[in-house]
Amino acid sequence: MEALENAAHQHAETSGRRATVVGAGIAGLAAALRLHQQGWDVVVVERAPSRRSSGYLMNLHGPGYAAAERLGLVPALTPRDIGFFTSVLVHADGREKFRIPATVTEAAVGNRALSLFRGDLESALYDAVADLADIRFGTTVQAVTQTPGEVVVTLGDDTHLRAELLVGADGVHSRVRELVFGAEPEYFVDLGHMVGAFPLETVPEHVPGGVGTTFIGPGRTAAVMNLGPERSSAFFTYRCPDTGTELALGAAPALTRAFGDLGGGVADALHQLEADPAAYFDSVGQIVMDRWSHGRVVLLGDAAWCVTVFAGYGAALALDGADQLGTALAAHGDDIPTALDTWERALRPEVHKRQALARKGISRFAPPSRAHVWAGELMLRAIQLPGIRGLVRRSIQRANN
Numbered sequence: 001m002e003a004l005e006n007a008a009h010q011h012a013e014t015s016g017r018r019a020t021v022v023g024a025g026i027a028g029l030a031a032a033l034r035l036h037q038q039g040w041d042v043v044v045v046e047r048a049p050s051r052r053s054s055g056y057l058m059n060l061h062g063p064g065y066a067a068a069e070r071l072g073l074v075p076a077l078t079p080r081d082i083g084f085f086t087s088v089l090v091h092a093d094g095r096e097k098f099r100i101p102a103t104v105t106e107a108a109v110g111n112r113a114l115s116l117f118r119g120d121l122e123s124a125l126y127d128a129v130a131d132l133a134d135i136r137f138g139t140t141v142q143a144v145t146q147t148p149g150e151v152v153v154t155l156g157d158d159t160h161l162r163a164e165l166l167v168g169a170d171g172v173h174s175r176v177r178e179l180v181f182g183a184e185p186e187y188f189v190d191l192g193h194m195v196g197a198f199p200l201e202t203v204p205e206h207v208p209g210g211v212g213t214t215f216i217g218p219g220r221t222a223a224v225m226n227l228g229p230e231r232s233s234a235f236f237t238y239r240c241p242d243t244g245t246e247l248a249l250g251a252a253p254a255l256t257r258a259f260g261d262l263g264g265g266v267a268d269a270l271h272q273l274e275a276d277p278a279a280y281f282d283s284v285g286q287i288v289m290d291r292w293s294h295g296r297v298v299l300l301g302d303a304a305w306c307v308t309v310f311a312g313y314g315a316a317l318a319l320d321g322a323d324q325l326g327t328a329l330a331a332h333g334d335d336i337p338t339a340l341d342t343w344e345r346a347l348r349p350e351v352h353k354r355q356a357l358a359r360k361g362i363s364r365f366a367p368p369s370r371a372h373v374w375a376g377e378l379m380l381r382a383i384q385l386p387g388i389r390g391l392v393r394r395s396i397q398r399a400n401n
Helices: 002-010 026-037 063-070 074-080 102-109 118-129 175-180 243-249 251-259 264-275 314-332 336-365 370-382 386-399
Strands: 018-022 041-045 057-061 086-090 096-100 113-117 134-136 141-146 151-155 160-163 165-168 188-199 211-217 220-226 233-239 280-287 297-299
Touching: 018 026, 018 151, 018 160, 026 041, 026 118, 026 165, 026 314, 041 160, 057 063, 057 118, 057 314, 063 074, 063 113, 063 314, 074 113, 074 118, 096 370, 113 118, 141 175, 151 165, 165 175, 175 297, 188 243, 188 251, 188 336, 211 264, 211 370, 220 251, 220 264, 233 251, 233 264, 243 251, 243 280, 251 264, 251 280, 280 336, 314 336
Parallel strands: 018 041, 018 165, 041 134, 086 211, 165 297
Antiparallel strands: 057 113, 086 096, 141 151, 151 160, 188 233, 188 280, 211 220, 220 233
16 A cells, blocks of 8 residues: 555645755655655755765665655665675784674564665665656755745856755755854764775675675774675774864875775775775764754755764665655645754654764774774674574664664
């Protein structure tokens, strides 16, 4: 029944209401899809010149998976699902310490879950909405003004978009947030870490097929996954007292300086990065705001909250937030400010929880000391025991409720 309702939504007649969405990432495309399902005419503007297709591996389960179902995305996402794979913890030189079989993770997470590259989720969303919304790449926002009845967005070419709603889904460094709510330093909480992620053009030589290797040392983590051609990737994060200096240095020099002493799959990945320095590379920080909306303008996803990679829940919150936004707007008709208030009150407790979990999770990705590394390894070994495995599964279920 739900699948039929979703199909009906996707062919909904226009209601005459107009929305402008800034940002063609997961949050923005999900919002465009959900609004179209309710009959809105949607224009999406994106400052990047074209679609992005890279990004790190992410898991979609719990409310995020349920939101993907309600948005009608699961049939398109299932063929892109990487599934569960063997995880191997390694020494600095790449030698194996111990491994966690895929069945252990599968038993803990359950079957209502998807393992996807971020770019694959974006592609599925784009395919779902490309013929339903006006999507404009290479387009910047210069100004935002609003009256009680509409919000006007002035674009870089001096054209104007008039709408009843503006959704700012343009990421951590949101232009909409800057124009409507204030400068980024007012809301950005620097967590003192860097993160880098990039796809591997060739499979890493020192990582077996179907395996993800992870090195965890004091203040840093490096993960390299060999999931076959065009499916392999690398992920790095490390503690850093001066993130501005690292950003100025650039991805390849900074990551090589932080991880160049490591061997195995990490050395393979860094070698590829030097040959092609394109990578996602940024400081790790959360966006903390007292309000996510102002009049007819609302922020969504990382632009509003950014739980960070340490929470591992950003994509799920973006999908769920977009879906709940559509529900609130449908419930309150033309009273958009009330709809946005209702939406925020419902979603804020989950965002607070995920941001808190991210701050606690820093020590897992960048342990403060070697003793913390050893303690983490003991925990990872323990989850393979049947009794502990059950506790982990129940803990995951509680976190998703």
